[in-house]
Amino acid sequence: MSRTTFFEKCCRPGTGTIQVAVLDANTREQICFLDKVDPYSTIGNIKCLFQKSYPHWYPARQALKLDPKGKILRDEEILLHLPVGTTATMFFIDLGPQLGWTMVFLAEYIGPLLTYLLFYFRVPYIYSHRYASTSSPHPVVTRACACHTFHYVKRMIETIFVHRFTHGTMPLRIIVRNCAYYWGFSAWLAYYINHPLYTPPSYGEIQFNYGLIMFVMCELGNFSIHVTLNNLRGDGIRGRRYPIPTKNPFTWLFLFVSCPNYTYEVGAWVSFSIMTQCLPVAFYTLLGFIQMSIWAKGKHRAYSREFKDYPSLRMAIIPLIL
Amino acid sequence: MSAAAAGTSKAAHGDVAPKKRRGPGALAYLVIYNVVMTAGWLVIAVGLVRAYLARGSYHGLYYSIEKPLKFFQTGAMLEILHCAVGIVPSSVVLTGFQVMSRVFLTWAVTHSVREVQSEDSVLLFVTAWTVTEIIRYSFYTFSLLNHLPFLIKWARYTFFFVLYPMGVTGELLTIYAALPYVQKTGLYSVTLPNKYNFSFDYHSFLILVMISYIPLFPQLYFHMIRQRKKVLGHIEDYSKVE
Secondary structure (H helix, E strand, O other): OOHHHHHHHHOOOOOOOEEEEEEEOOOOOEEEEEEEEOOOOEHHHHHHHHHHHOOOOOHHHEEEEOOOOOOOOOOOOEHHHOOOOOEEEEEEEEOOOEEEHHHHHHHHHHHHHHHHHHHHOOOOOOOOHHHOOOOOOOHHHHHHHHHHHHHHHHHHHHHHHHOOOOOOEEEHHHHHHHHHHHHHHHHHHHHHHOOOOOOOOOOHHHHHHHHHHHHHHHHHHHHHHHHHHHHHHOOOOOOOOOOOOOOOHHHHHHHOEOOHHHHHHHHHHHHHHHHHOOHHHHHHHHHHHHHHHHHHHHHHHHHHHHOOOOOOOOEOOOOOOO | OHHHHOOHHHHHHOOOOOHHHOOHHHHHHHHHHHHHHHHHHHHHHHHHHHHHHHHOOOOOOHHHHHHHHHHHHHHOOHHHHHHHHOOOOOOHHHHHHHHHHHHHHHHHHHHOOHHHHHOHHHHHHHHHHHHHHHHHHHHHHHHHOOOOOHHHHHHHOOOHHHHHHHHHHHHHHHHHHHHHHHHHHOOOOEOOOOOOOOOEOHHHHHHHHHHHHHHHHHHHHHHHHHHHHHHHHHHHHHHHHO
């Protein structure tokens, strides 16, 4: 046999089984001991074994580390390839309750959808008593409601059928924070648009119609980009490419920006602001724009770093400007 | 809340401020800035004392230091710029929040609602701010020059025990005193209907501000206490050894 095989067979200790001791990262006490673990097990397998002793700590909630202050081990890592001996010592942290990404987004979007409708139908106790359950005399208000509802229904359909999520879960407090943001803001702007004292746009039907056209274009654009990005991911992680324009004219925005989905999203909200001529909507648009710009810039930087041939004309979110 | 909180962000990030990030020019500028601010708040302190001695009562001392107070408290907004540019290693958001809350009280409450200016609660928070800022700015000055007297460090991390609640009390009482006047005159408020479909009730907003002190004040207060243990803690250990 060759020298390497000789060493592998005789000198590597414990290609038998490995023992895993799990210690609490804060108290350093041993909370679990796993005997006779297959060295080719992954961290994911370890987490499942761990859950047998502690059923309420499902794998998504577990964080395992080799060093209490070190990095969290990924689920795909194999025990044999880690710097452990025959007894592996790992430190456990409870990440708290987690929710799958699909559920997260649905929870975030169902709020705005329903709260807006509550205001549209002027459910009692929101506005003054004599306006309870009445409807607005302005056609603009009904059409705005249709647009807003369509926007969130589209988002929910995309969440279920289009998007594919990488990380499995999200911590509960982040979800609560995001829901408060979405639900709170939609209630705030729905309050004004459906208010009995609402004032329709200054330039009337023309203003609304231009806004509506822009809104529809941006929604179609946003959807096209999501589908394009989804198809990109379908090629597997190894064949990584950055998104490029396709035959769909809406994707031609990729010539100018890295994240046209955010560009279209901002565009949709700008057009909604124009349609309703409502300052709270404009303010919400501004906040969304700031957040999405931060995300877009991050993505743009990641693309530029990963792909050496990344087109230099592209900006992050606004063509030629940002 | 603003009283001692203005020191919090620096305490959290920069007491052992790494000076590697700034050049000698920035250092000189910061020293001048902090010296000027120390001097400014000293002027306010002296003004308060002189006015008290002249009048013989605590009442209405605000008017004697109104202008320097506005000038130097508003000038503190430069500190947000310092963080943004990077010559001070603190969080822009935290510093911004602290400075703007002070500026809010100075302009949007005390200046805007004339009737509260003669209240004693104004004197309460102005005194708290004055003492805090004199100590804080001299602390920074000496830190930048690497010659921090222990007395200043001790003062900064001890006086807040009294000054902080004192300032918060003064601020809350002032806002509370302003409420009826704001409601009566509809100050800074916008009602429906209007072209932009927006409304804002300043009275309700002030009440919300007062409520926000409840979660925020304890957090900042206990943060300062923890900082004190970290910064002054080892001194007590040495004295125990001896």
